[in-house]
Amino acid sequence: MSSRPVRIVLMTSLLLAPAARALAQQPAAPAANLFGPGTVVVLPAAAQEPAVPSDVTWDFEDGPSLRIGKAFRVDFTAVVQGDFRSYDPTPDDASDTEELETLRFGVEGVLFKIVEFEVKYDFQDDDQPWKDVYANLRLRDAFQVQGGHFKIPFGRERLRGVGSLDFIARTLVSEDLAPARDLGGMVHGRTRRSGVGYAVGYFRGEPEGAINRIAVPDFEALEAPDLEPTGPIWAGRVTVRPFRLAGAEGWFKDLEAGADVMTATLDEGLFGARGRSWFGPEYFPRVYVKGRRLGLGVDGAVEAGPFTVQAEYLRVTDDRENQGLGDETVPDLLAHGWWVAGTWVVTGQKKSRADEPDAWFPGRGFGAVELVTRFEQLRFRSVETGGDEPFRNPRATNLYPNSDTAWTGGVNWYLNRFVKAQVNAIREHIEDIERTLRPGQDTFWTYAVRLQVSM
């Protein structure tokens, strides 16, 4: 990737461009001509280009969008996130950090109203730069077929885009238990009226998420042992809005409940689910597994005016066939966690319309300000003790439990549709005092600030 100064210049430019565009925008300006001089957008020139066929149009209301009649549409997307993080206490091997966290550009569109596609590339992700690269065949809303590289349907929060998160970071539960994108195929659909959705997919088994990423077992290793990724993954998710389905009215009618299931074969090795804290280190390193991974989840979310409440529980068990010290099969690894989060748009807008243009900053108002809080816990242990005392080694019959319990509080400021600022404070408590970044100390604080530009 580019050097740090180049990144900073690039980031600054990208951050300032939409802000300048929003700044130049006047309340009385016609919708078709939102942008003043000096913006990077080429609308005036393109609009005046006589060689372009008359059915080719550009639209900039939600970002650059090229349309050819009703047959083709392609939207150009970008997400840029710059983060500053500070730690208390300061880790021995780190200090305050500032970095361009995300620099993602892409296109998404529709061909003949039936084929949808998306391609996204993140210049800041050296390991997995290609994000969504897929095509979706929308035969009906209730029956669609998707293939390519995209998110495995498992976990409510994991399926949300990085630009639309209420917090700077996803939950510990999502990060460590829910796989992210993988190469595969999926059948999915949703009925708009009843709010029932489903997705069932089959994936290669090398997702980019933490749970399947292969790590060198020991940082002191001179050479990484040959380790293989997991086998193919089956995953499915169902969502339902029960009150809407029952025809009930009220603030709760859009309450959505979801359930997930995932299963994969686990090759033999140090592939068990692991726990990583925001503060840095692994508080539950990988253990030896072999057999099958089974993931289950339930979740719910409701929005009522400026308020939202969401909660999720995920549970993953990993078989440990023949993984004991005497080659015996030992009780499964259990990794399970939950989170509950609430948000309140204190400036009064509905949550889903917090970035609507009537209060855009600058020019029309102060934007929208939102208070957010989240409580979560992720815990690891053996499914059962096996009649043995707990040990911390990765082949222990009874795995010594450990957990990370975290509280996050923060403020989001939606300046306009394109720019968002977030401030989070995260307090973590590690259960096992021997497996923290600083043995003997179990509570850590992380402070983070994010500036995001997206379209």
Next chain:
Amino acid sequence: MKRDMLRGGRWAAVLVLLATTSAVPSAAQGVEDFFNGDVLHRIDLRINTRDWQALRTHYEDNTYYPCDLKWRGITVRNVGIRSRGLGSRNGTKPGLRVDIDRYSSGQRFLGLKSFILDNAWQDPSFLKEPVTMELFRRMGQPAPLEAFAQLYINNAFAGVYVIVESIDKDFLSRNFGQNDGVLFEYEYHMDWRFDWLGGNLQSYADIFLPKTHERDEPEDLYGPIEAMVKRVNETSDSRFEETAGEYLNLEDVMSHVAIENAMAQTDGFVGEWGMNNFYFYRFEDGVFSRFLVWDQDYAFGRTDHPIRYHLDQNVLTRRTMEINRYKTHYYNRLLDTANAMSEPAADLPEGTDPMSWFEWQVEKRHRLISQSVASDPVKPTDMEAFEGAVSYLREFARLRPWVIRCEVAKEVRARDADEICRPPEGSGQEDR
């Protein structure tokens, strides 16, 4: 006061302390039993067969594998082992580091946090290291405790190993009554002979690996080492003793070198390829330090190994030997070592021919392990080579004290040098 402290063996008190603070109920067993060199121990490791296979396949890695340890009815669960060694690393008979506290920081075995299972891969006799360390201790120098063991992996005999005490905080406590100084392991990277490497501390960080206080600032860790080396190199002759003495007890340094040269060690403090095989401990609250002996697989070199071997190639030993007091001390320590070697063995079993202490150290260990070596499925050489190597050690033990005395007599131009140099009867050296 510190120097007095260095010599003060506080064995008894520390051993009692170690025994009483052991996390494992050890009945009457103690660390002295575990390192009892008169016994061939049996150590059992219970480990997943895939891990043992992986450790042998990836023997160059330092990956830890969990296992259970058993010794004399004491079982320690949840310990970690990894491959170890430099030239001796191999996948046929891997040398092992056993970390008792790998997965539980407070866990101890007889008070020990760790120990080494040395595969003796570079020593066909198996005996060089244990006998040399025994001699160091006999000469009042701190040295790791060692004993022989049959290692069983999942109930299958995996070879004869040497149990070696780790040089760690426990070792420091046992020998010096303190352990909160900074302990370094010398990591051989280049032919270094105590020359000043410049002011860049990284040059010293590359070869002095901190084993305690690992997270201290580089200035605190390596600054005193750089200063010591620089001053040893650059201080004028008239101030050398005083200046170097701020950092080192020069008598201890020369004692260390004298014993290694007496043992014809070619890969030690004044080794053939530069300095090697030592630890370095900087005592609490200051810069005063000392060297600690480690890994003596290359001892028992030639019987006529020069007693001034490479002293003039190492800045520290060369400059120290230029001071008469230390030159005298060095020769005296050589003679002390020769005398200690040739003292009549006191603990000979009935019916055993009289022999010297040094010869008995070789002989009794040979008796202890020869049968097990014969059945060792992964020994580095065949039995003929083993017996041949032991035979050479016997010859070395018989002749080396005489060679040392003779060479010292020549060096100091003793009037009775000719008498001293007359070969002992039956030595086969009458023509020398």
